[in-house]
Amino acid sequence: MADLVFCEPTELYNILNQVTKLSRLTEPNYLCLFDVRSKWEYDESHVITALHVKKKGNEYLIPESVDLECVKYCVVYDNNTSSMEMFVKDAASNEEEDDEDNCNEHGQDLVCGAAVEYGRILIQLTHHPVYILRGGYERFSGLYHFFRTQRIIWMPQELDAFQPYPIEIIPGKIFVGDFSQACNPKVQKDLRINAHVNVSMETSPFFVDDPDRLLHIQIEDSSESKILPFLRYLCHFIGYQSQLCSCGGLPHAQESGDPEEVLGLCQELQKQHASKLGLGDSAVGMGEDCPWKLCHKHLRSDLLISAAP
16 A cells, blocks of 8 residues: 655645656656645636546545556645644534544544545555645645646647746755756746856856856866865855845745755756756756755745756
8 A cells, every 4th residue: 555645835846847858747657636626626726737536426536547556646635734634523522532533632523634535545546655735725826826727638749848947956945947947037937036056158148247146157068067166155155145035034044055955956966967968958857856855944936056058
């Protein structure tokens, strides 16, 4: 039996933005996203590629078109589930005191949220973990409004044309993407980027002649290039951006400028830089094995680290 676990919104964001040559959303066995809210809520808006879960009586139905046994990421969301169990109704006043398995100390029945209930059905049908989106649609759509849609049917060519966003390294604070993403005004606006680290020989169109918001590390896109000698400058720049956000009254945490985290980021960039694809091609796909290792909670984007085209 597979495990039932929570995933944070940033985890789903990174899953949606994985690429090889094309978006991985084109792969039939990559992601299956289930929406267990009401039909009218789903029709009003939902996360891209999400399937609405139908009910027959009080029982949830499994879509016949999906082979769940082969799906790598199976994610379920409802409105706002944040725990595996929720108190939703009062127990009978004459409940026996020794019946503690289904009742809490205040005399309330413990019942599952819709996402958890459906997830417990799915773990019987797949070998991979089933993920429950923490905070549900309300939290995810609040953080990533640009992934909301009313589209129900996605044609293969539409998924082929899907333009992924940069990978989120520190939630709401630091993203890593390629040069084309760094030059994309829509990415700039949607992620509310206010500073760039440009790791390439190219010049980006944003923050030109503004050293407070642009750190340009000029490195050739080759396996012999080294990024670690620039660690001091990168640490200082990220720390400076954190101080600016703090002074402006925006959400801020000292961890975002932690040298250990920046060192880890530099090592990841160096590893990607030395890959056969080159940093510009592989940075967007770097989250495949660990797309959600850092889980600080912020509400505003600070920095986009981009690489060679």
